[in-house]
Amino acid sequence: MVGAFAAAVRAIWVILASRAPVGLSDPYVYLQAAASLAGGRGYTSLLGRPTAYYPPGYPLFLAGVQKAAELVGQQSRLIVILGLAQAVLGGVGAAALVIAGCRLRPGIRLGILAGMIFALWPNLIIHSGLVLSESLFLCCFCVFLAALFTWTLSLQSQQPRHQGAVLAVLLLATAACTLVRPQSMAVILPAAAVAWLMSGLGWRFALRGSGLLLVGMLIAILPWTLRNAVVMNEFVPMSTNTGDNFCIGFHQGATGGFSISPECATEGNYTDGPKVEVERDAELRTRTMSWIVAHPGEIPELSYKKLRITLSHDADAVFAWESYGADAHLSSGQRSLLNWICNVYYWIVGMLGLAGVVLVLRAWWADRNSHERSAQASSALLLVTSCVFGVLLPVLFFGHERFKIPILPCVALLAALAIHSLLRPGSRSSEAVSTDSTSFADTDTEAGAEQEVTSD
Numbered sequence: 001m002v003g004a005f006a007a008a009v010r011a012i013w014v015i016l017a018s019r020a021p022v023g024l025s026d027p028y029v030y031l032q033a034a035a036s037l038a039g040g041r042g043y044t045s046l047l048g049r050p051t052a053y054y055p056p057g058y059p060l061f062l063a064g065v066q067k068a069a070e071l072v073g074q075q076s077r078l079i080v081i082l083g084l085a086q087a088v089l090g091g092v093g094a095a096a097l098v099i100a101g102c103r104l105r106p107g108i109r110l111g112i113l114a115g116m117i118f119a120l121w122p123n124l125i126i127h128s129g130l131v132l133s134e135s136l137f138l139c140c141f142c143v144f145l146a147a148l149f150t151w152t153l154s155l156q157s158q159q160p161r162h163q164g165a166v167l168a169v170l171l172l173a174t175a176a177c178t179l180v181r182p183q184s185m186a187v188i189l190p191a192a193a194v195a196w197l198m199s200g201l202g203w204r205f206a207l208r209g210s211g212l213l214l215v216g217m218l219i220a221i222l223p224w225t226l227r228n229a230v231v232m233n234e235f236v237p238m239s240t241n242t243g244d245n246f247c248i249g250f251h252q253g254a255t256g257g258f259s260i261s262p263e264c265a266t267e268g269n270y271t272d273g274p275k276v277e278v279e280r281d282a283e284l285r286t287r288t289m290s291w292i293v294a295h296p297g298e299i300p301e302l303s304y305k306k307l308r309i310t311l312s313h314d315a316d317a318v319f320a321w322e323s324y325g326a327d328a329h330l331s332s333g334q335r336s337l338l339n340w341i342c343n344v345y346y347w348i349v350g351m352l353g354l355a356g357v358v359l360v361l362r363a364w365w366a367d368r369n370s371h372e373r374s375a376q377a378s379s380a381l382l383l384v385t386s387c388v389f390g391v392l393l394p395v396l397f398f399g400h401e402r403f404k405i406p407i408l409p410c411v412a413l414l415a416a417l418a419i420h421s422l423l424r425p426g427s428r429s430s431e432a433v434s435t436d437s438t439s440f441a442d443t444d445t446e447a448g449a450e451q452e453v454t455s456d
Contacts, residue, residue, distance in 0.1 A: 002098050002112055006119030007091025010128040014083030018129040021079075023326030027131035029054070030062055037063035038070070042231065045271040052228050052236045053270045053277060057179030057220075058133035083129040089139035090128055094119045096142035097409055101416055103149035104376055109423075113416035117349060118142070118409060122342045126317035127405075134405050137180040142409050144173035148192070149379045152209070156201070156375040167212075174216025179224070182217075182238045183393055184406040189213050191385040198364065198385075199378035232274035240270060240277050243284030249306065249398035250288045252295075256305025256399045307391060309399030314346030315339040316401035349415045353387075356414030359421055360384050380417065383410040 021027035029046065036044040037059060045051040062082065069081045094115040101111030118124070127134045147170035154163050178185045189210060196206040221237055228236040244264065248254070251263035266283055268276035292299065318338045322328050330338070360380045367377065390407035394400065 002115035002119060003091040003095030005091075006094035006115070007087050009119060010087035010090045010125055011084055013125050014080060014087055014129045017126075017321070018079050018083045019321065019323075019327065019329070021131050021327075022323040025324050025326075027320075027323070030059055030131050030133075033059040034062035034066050038066045045277075047271045049271065049273045050231045051240075051270065051274070051277060052224075052232060052238070053240050055180060055182055055239045056224060057176065057181075058136055060179070061136050062131070079129075079131070082131065086128045086135035089135050090119070090124065093139040093142035093409070096139075096146040097412060099146040100142065100149050100379075100409075101413055103146070103153055104380055104413065104417065105420070110416050110420045113419050114413045117412040117415055120345075121349070121408070121412070122338075122345050123314045123317045124405075124408070126321055126338075126342070130317060130320050132320060132402075133180050134402065137177060137184070137406060138409060140173055140176040140180060141184075141406060143169065144177055145409060145413075147173055148382075149375075151212075152379055153375040155205070170212065171216040171219060174213055175219040178217045178220035178238075181406060182221070183397075184390065185213075185217055187389040187392060188386060189217070191389040192382055194389075195382035195385045196378050199374065199381050200368075201375075201378055232278070234274055234278045236278060240281040243281040243288070245397040246288040247284045249302070249394075249396070250291050252291070254302060254398075256302055257309045258398055258400055303395045306394045306397075306399030310394040310401060310404050311391065313339075313343050313401055314404075315342035318342060349411060352415035352418045353411040354414075355418035356416075357384050357387070359417060360414070383414050386410045387414075 021031070032046055033043060033051075033054070036042065036048070041048070043051060043056055043059060045053065065082050065085050066075065066078055069075045069078050074081060097118050098108070098111035098115040101114040102108055104110055124134070124138065147166055150166050151163070151170055154166065174185065177188075192213060193206045193210045196209055197203065225235070225237050228234060247264035248258060248261070249256070251261055253261060253263065264284060264287075266280045268280055270277040270280060315338065318330075318335060319325070322330060322335075360377075361384065364377060364381060367374075387407050387410050390410070391404065394403045397403070
């Protein structure tokens, strides 16, 4: 029911508030790329030339939605249909978080809490009606977490029920996340390895799990690299916007946030064709590395600014809903109210998430010398390490509120863990996240109830 509730809330928002994007920005570029794909012209830039500037996952998804809308004669309502599809994705993501939460502790309460936190997240609800990749990535990432936690638990408990299906879902979810946001998945790989090693599951388990995630990533990377070699005659593993992202964050006069600076200007543009696009990307990467080497003393302050810009607020969807100022349809009071609602919710959940981090680390420290290794403890640690590695991305590139969205499912689970512990004041802190694998073997009677809740 949590998944259905999340989808319904988002669908209501889409029906009442969705608007077509205005102006030249990411949504417009996505729509043009999707139209090219749906029309059989391939993945092209605004000038109709082959490109690999943006990762292909979201344009491919958007092209599929557009093709479906055309088949039923509703192409004029593409934005609403896309929003409804993304509302369903939000429901799937919430349901997957319920499953992930149930893998952290026996029973369904923690999972329901996490799913409801995700379902009611204001900024994410608004994102459902936007032509941006967040809704798709969050759905795939929530499924990834649920599958990864289930796989980890099944290996430790030596109960290979549906292990083949879980493995397939894990690989596909990893590949899907990589197609949409490859940088985010690149940091999840070391985050998972660190969590498995910290939890005491051993280096063999860490190597096995890391290898599995790497295979999932390669399922996405290799075909797209081959496409780029054939279509663009260049070696491009995923996308060519890395140089831009680097340069925006590291140049003379950089603010830590997004800005268009002459310091990042090149003779050609990425829309000028594959050769210029690839050369431009390489030039900006080289220029950025040279600046970093020449200005190491500016890196700490820049890093702080990037983190502050990324983490201090969570209302980027409101700005995007107004097409980044090109469609300012809200009154000042309405805009302030929406921003306030989004930010207050984020601050409350964020504080609860920090409390969850403390619980996880305290339990890990208390059990560090224990000979019993818990898959649940490793999954909880993975939430913490994913957040730590995830916030490194804006430090590597530039700060933006959107850049923390990939780790919000982890924050929701950590917040749910804190609430769950508060609701059980008599439990010991070490039991907050760490129960041995035999406890799951003894809770088969709860599995049926869990299946009923998470199947939505």
